[in-house]
Amino acid sequence: MKVVVAKNYDEVSRLAADIIVKELQANPCATLGLATGSTPIGCYNLLSDFCRRKQISFAKVKTVNLDEYVGLPSSHEQSYAYFMRRHLFDNVDIELANTAIPNGNSADIEGECARYSALIKSLPRDVQVLGLGSNGHIGFNEPCTPFDSTTHVVELAQSTVSDNSRLFDDLNDVPRRAITMGISEILQARKVILLACGANKAQAVRDMIKGKITPDCPASALRKHPDCVVIVDESAAVLL
Numbered sequence: 001m002k003v004v005v006a007k008n009y010d011e012v013s014r015l016a017a018d019i020i021v022k023e024l025q026a027n028p029c030a031t032l033g034l035a036t037g038s039t040p041i042g043c044y045n046l047l048s049d050f051c052r053r054k055q056i057s058f059a060k061v062k063t064v065n066l067d068e069y070v071g072l073p074s075s076h077e078q079s080y081a082y083f084m085r086r087h088l089f090d091n092v093d094i095e096l097a098n099t100a101i102p103n104g105n106s107a108d109i110e111g112e113c114a115r116y117s118a119l120i121k122s123l124p125r126d127v128q129v130l131g132l133g134s135n136g137h138i139g140f141n142e143p144c145t146p147f148d149s150t151t152h153v154v155e156l157a158q159s160t161v162s163d164n165s166r167l168f169d170d171l172n173d174v175p176r177r178a179i180t181m182g183i184s185e186i187l188q189a190r191k192v193i194l195l196a197c198g199a200n201k202a203q204a205v206r207d208m209i210k211g212k213i214t215p216d217c218p219a220s221a222l223r224k225h226p227d228c229v230v231i232v233d234e235s236a237a238v239l240l
C-alpha cells in the first residue's frame, strides 16, 4: 500500500484525477469502479473538465459503482444513481448504457445482488476509486464484514446512518439498508485508489494503515492488494 499525504482536499482530488486521466489516456476502453459520497466529487469535477477540454473521453469507458441505498428510486436526489449523473455522467461523454449501479429499488433484492455480482465478474476493473467511512468501511462493507464477501445487502451501521444524515432533511429519512459490492470484489480491481479527507477520518486512516489487518476495519483488507494507493489530506493523516 502506497500512502500519499496531500496538503488539502483540492490536492487529493488533483492527484486522484491525474491517476485516472493517465489510465484513460493509455486505455480509452478502461473499466472504472466508482464511489459516491463527498470525497470523490472534486476528482469527478476535474475529470469532467479534462473531458470538456477533450484531453480524455469516456465514450468507450465502462463504469461499475460500489453501492446503492435500498428503497430509493434512481430519481431520488439522494440515490447514488442520481449522484453519479449529477457529478459525473451528465458532464462527460459516457454512454449511460455503459454505467452500472446496483438497483436498490428492485423487488428481488437478493436476485439483484446475484445479478450485480455476475456483472462485476464480467467487467474486470482497471481502477477502483474508494472513499473511507469514519468507521473504516469501504463501499458499504461495515466493520466485521468478511474479507471474502461478494455483493450483498447490508444493514448500515448506526455511525454510517448518522454520517449520511447530513444529506437528508431528517434522520428518519436515511435508508437503513444498502446493496454493496463485497470486499473480495473490491480487491479484484487491478489498481485501487482510496481517498480520505478531514479529521473525522483520521482514526480510520490510522487503523487501515497501521492497525491489524482485520474485518474490524474493512479498509485494512486493502493492505493485501498489490497496487493500492491511499491519498489523504493532512487532517486525515494526523494520527499516522
Ligand code: F6R
Pocket (backbone or CB within 6 Å): 034, 035, 036, 037, 038, 039, 040, 066, 067, 130, 131, 132, 133, 134, 137, 138, 139, 140
Ligand atoms: C460510497 C461509499 C462509501 C463512502 C464513504 C465515505 O459509494 O462506498 O464507502 O465512500 O462512506 O463517504 P464520504 O466521502 O461522503 O465521506
